[in-house]
Amino acid sequence: xxxxxxxxxxxxxxxxxxxxxxxxxxxxxxxxxxxxxxxxxxxxxxxxxxxxxxxxxxxxxxxxxxxxxxxxxxxxxxxxxxxxxxxxxxxxxxxxxxxxxxxxxxxxxxxxxxxxxxxxxxxxxxxxxxxxxxxxxxxxxxxxxxxxxxxxxxxxxxxxxxxxxxxxxxxxxxxxxxxxxxxxxxxxxxxxxxxxxxxxxxxxxxxxxxxxxxxxxx
Amino acid sequence: xxxxxxxxxxxxxxxxxxxxxxxxxxxxxxxxxxxxxxxxxxxxxxxxxxxxxxxxxxxxxxxxxxxxxxxxxxxxxxxxxxxxxxxxxxxxxxxxxxxxxxxxxxxxxxxxxxxxxxxxxxxxxxxxxxxxxxxxxxxxxxxxxxxxxxxxxxxxxxxxxxxxxxxxxxxxxxxxxxxxxxxxxxxxxxxxxxxxxxxxxxxxxxxxxxxxxxxxxxxxxxxxxxxxxxxxxxxxxxxxxxxxxxxxxxxxxxxxxxxxxxxxxxxxxxxxxxxxxxxxxxxxxxxxxxxxxxxxxxxxxxxxxxxxxxxxxxxxxxxxxxxxxxxxxxxxxxxxxxxxxxx
Numbered sequence: 001x002x003x004x005x006x007x008x009x010x011x012x013x014x015x016x017x018x019x020x021x022x023x024x025x026x027x028x029x030x031x032x033x034x035x036x037x038x039x040x041x042x043x044x045x046x047x048x049x050x051x052x053x054x055x056x057x058x059x060x061x062x063x064x065x066x067x068x069x070x071x072x073x074x075x076x077x078x079x080x081x082x083x084x085x086x087x088x089x090x091x092x093x094x095x096x097x098x099x100x101x102x103x104x105x106x107x108x109x110x111x112x113x114x115x116x117x118x119x120x121x122x123x124x125x126x127x128x129x130x131x132x133x134x135x136x137x138x139x140x141x142x143x144x145x146x147x148x149x150x151x152x153x154x155x156x157x158x159x160x161x162x163x164x165x166x167x168x169x170x171x172x173x174x175x176x177x178x179x180x181x182x183x184x185x186x187x188x189x190x191x192x193x194x195x196x197x198x199x200x201x202x203x204x205x206x207x208x209x210x211x212x213x214x215x216x217x218x
Numbered sequence: 219x220x221x222x223x224x225x226x227x228x229x230x231x232x233x234x235x236x237x238x239x240x241x242x243x244x245x246x247x248x249x250x251x252x253x254x255x256x257x258x259x260x261x262x263x264x265x266x267x268x269x270x271x272x273x274x275x276x277x278x279x280x281x282x283x284x285x286x287x288x289x290x291x292x293x294x295x296x297x298x299x300x301x302x303x304x305x306x307x308x309x310x311x312x313x314x315x316x317x318x319x320x321x322x323x324x325x326x327x328x329x330x331x332x333x334x335x336x337x338x339x340x341x342x343x344x345x346x347x348x349x350x351x352x353x354x355x356x357x358x359x360x361x362x363x364x365x366x367x368x369x370x371x372x373x374x375x376x377x378x379x380x381x382x383x384x385x386x387x388x389x390x391x392x393x394x395x396x397x398x399x400x401x402x403x404x405x406x407x408x409x410x411x412x413x414x415x416x417x418x419x420x421x422x423x424x425x426x427x428x429x430x431x432x433x434x435x436x437x438x439x440x441x442x443x444x445x446x447x448x449x450x451x452x453x454x455x456x457x458x459x460x461x462x463x464x465x466x467x468x469x470x471x472x473x474x475x476x477x478x479x480x481x482x483x484x485x486x487x488x489x490x491x492x493x494x495x496x497x498x499x500x501x502x503x504x505x506x507x508x509x510x511x512x513x514x515x516x517x518x519x520x521x522x523x524x525x526x527x528x529x530x531x532x533x534x535x536x537x538x539x540x541x542x543x544x545x546x547x548x549x550x551x552x553x554x555x556x557x558x559x560x561x
Contacts, residue, residue: 121310125299137312216314
């Protein structure tokens with residue numbers, strides 16, 4: 001592989017990492033609270049609100065049902081509003097984040113669901129406020145599940161970011177398509193795939209380690 | 219300390235209404251250990267969960283330490299709950315927290331400083347015998363140790379009342395005894411009123427001062443534990459008492475059992491002794507004095523509410539008048555009840 005190819009690969013790796021980490025971080029920031037909201041507003045839970053729950057649920061489902069490649073171009077006006085441009089790596093972060101938020105929300109809701117409801121009742125019997133129940137009981141107890149969910153989200157974002165090339169986002173997927181596929185450069189294609197595999201392995205093993213560290217049930 | 223007035227709770231299950239609690243009236247005296255016993259589905263858990271409003275009663279009043287909890291706002295209720303500790307069948311400890319951190323939780327929730335928390339938690343670790351386990355996680359503890367942590371946690375906010383929802387039902391007999399001993403100590407030393415929900419008569423027998431029986435959402439009998447064992451009034455309470463003293467006649471006798479006397483049948487009598495009567499030779503005295511014979515079908519001595527109680531089931535043989543005289547003699551001294559006849 002030539003020096004130029006290495007340079008291309010390095011740049012693409014950087015773009016993929018940039019897109020994955022920033023959209024991952026933002027989606028946790030918004031998705032986890034949304035997941036908490038989905039959990040606590042369900043009938044019989046600590047802040048029961050059937051209307052809010054079904055509205056949020058419908059929005060989450062609607063967002064999740066749009067194929068990412070469509071979402072990428074469908075929200076271009078919003079992307080331009082938020083980051084000033086609709087093309088480039090930074091612009092790709094907007095649709096990536098938007099697609100990941102409902103994904104994270106459902107995963108967070110599921111992780112919190114695994115916390116035995118008896119713990120919530122025990123906290124209530126101690127006079128805990130709903131906010132305290134979330135911050136002191138639900139989130140700490142769901143932490144291993146949340147970490148697992150974040151790992152899955154990051155891996156999914158790596159693969160979604162491959163589509164960012166459609167709006168000039170760059171990244172490893174884009175490199176593979178343009179150089180590997182369209183210019184018949186098998187070496188670049190192979191290199192892209194290898195880098196992606198290593199990247200995903202790395203994310204997964206860090207995630208597993210963190211999850212193990214925080215899991216006190218074993 | 220706890221007063222339930224005309225408490226009613228109806229659940230809607232698949233369109234049908236289920237009366238979990240049906241006009242419950244109950245008073246738990248300050249400083250006592252009060253047991254509510256019942257079969258599963260009788261409404262026991264609903265009852266105890268109404269005492270700290272984990273379950274909102276449909277109607278009626280819940281008065282704890284002079285305050286009607288059904289009238290309180292959410293915020294007032296949360297404050298009152300610091301006065302009411304609760305422990306559960308499945309312990310409900312936070313798996314992500316150490317023993318120390320679990321016990322500290324109610325104090326953290328109330329906004330105590332780490333200094334205040336330490337001064338409160340350390341003595342509780344001593345009281346519950348968990349000093350060595352301070353930094354262990356719940357998954358590293360046995361069931362009994364977990365319940366001890368839960369008890370320490372319930373006591374952290376210095377409550378006046380401790381609610382125990384089937385607290386020993388998931389524990390083996392030996393661990394149950396040690397947990398009951400701990401509850402008794404807490405009741406005596408810290409002057410905490412204890413309300414216990416259980417389906418195990420052994421729990422009532424070992425530590426309760428008073429007991430109530432719950433059946434299909436209604437309190438059908440209420441008494442001090444001694445009178446309850448001595449003189450159960452309802453069929454259900456008799457069953458519970460028999461289960462606690464393992465009273466069941468041998469199969470050979472049971473097959474010949476009849477409820478009404480017939481020509482030549484002999485009475486089967488249940489005799490209950492209390493206190494010093496346990497050590498008196500009443501049966502042999504009756505046998506010598508009236509020339510009757512006694513077949514011992516079943517016998518047991520139990521400690522109920524700290525007192526010895528003897529339970530004896532005998533078949534009395536002899537001339538009819540002698541048998542009558544023997545029974546009269548026994549009646550003058552102990553509790554006697556004819557439970558049936560054998561021929």
